Amino acid sequence: MQIENESQLRELYGYATGRAKDKLLYSLEPHAINFINHAPFLVLSTSSKEGKQDASPRGGHPGFVKVMNEKEIVIPDAKGNNRVDSISNIVETGTIGLLFLIPGIDETLRVNGTAYLSTDKAYLNLFTAEQNPPKACIVIRVEELFLHCAKAFMRSKLWDKNTQINRDDFPTIGQMLKDQLGSKETPESRDAMMKRYKKDL
Template sequence: MKIKNEAQLRELYGYPSGRAKNKVLKSLEKHAVNFIENSPFLVISTSSTDGKMDASPRGGNSGFVKVIDEQTIVIPDAKGNNRVDSISNIVETGRVGILFLIPGVDETLRINGSAYLSTDDTYLKLFTEELNPPKACVIISVEETFLHCAKAFMRSKLWDASSQIDRDSFPTMGQMLKDQLRSEDEPETREAMVKRYKKDL
């Protein structure tokens, strides 16, 4: 049966209760701040006015996202490939969802809120120590924040070394793009890709 409405959905799943219901906060507190300050990686989700979705990974040294106050965080828009999928969605709708991860920690931190792109020196100067300082920053006003349980990471064994595949058994990015684009060019090796990427880190 195709679930077509909220009533059918709730009949199947019921409603959250206890901590799952009450854990959503409207601002950052000490544990959320600590999580952000120890996180080197996040996924930012956005959508355009016409419903085009995007989920983009962002990374840096632990604490690369700056906490300004209990309602505000700043994400540097690090040098990339200029597709600007996420930030163009932010310019259009001003809405984001963020998932923060810490290697070795199965729990995650989720933040939802409004956002805008800024080139204000007040924010850019927070990242002047970066090898490639950002051209702009994403300023997020926190509306919801909560810790997400460990089940997905426990199921996937994401941080367990025994679950890692042999990287040499998996196609390189160069090979996958060659096949997808039906290119006649020689695929870029992993070593060449890493060398090229390091210039933009």
């Protein structure tokens, strides 16, 4: 049966109770700030006016996301491929969802809110030490946040080195793109890709 409405959904799942219900917060507090300050990686989710969804990885040294106050955080828009999928959505709708990850920690921090793109020097100056300083920053107004439990990471064993595959047994992105695009060019090697990427870090 296809679930088509809220009542069917609740009949199947019920409602959150206890800590699952009560953990929702509306501004950053010391533990959330500490989590963000230690996170070198996040997934940024956005949506266009037409409802087209996008999820984009963002990374840097721990603390690359700046906490301005209990309601505002700033993410540098690091040098990329100029597709600007995520920031186009932000310009269109001003909504955002963030999932912060810390290597070795199975819990995650989820933050939802509104966002805009800014070239204000007050924000850009926060990132002048970067190898490639950003052209713009994503400024987020925090509306809600909560810690997410460890079960997904426990199931996946994401941080367990024993579950890591041999990279040589997995196709390079160069090979995958060659196949997907039907290109006749020799695929870029992993070493060449890494050297090219390092220039843009």
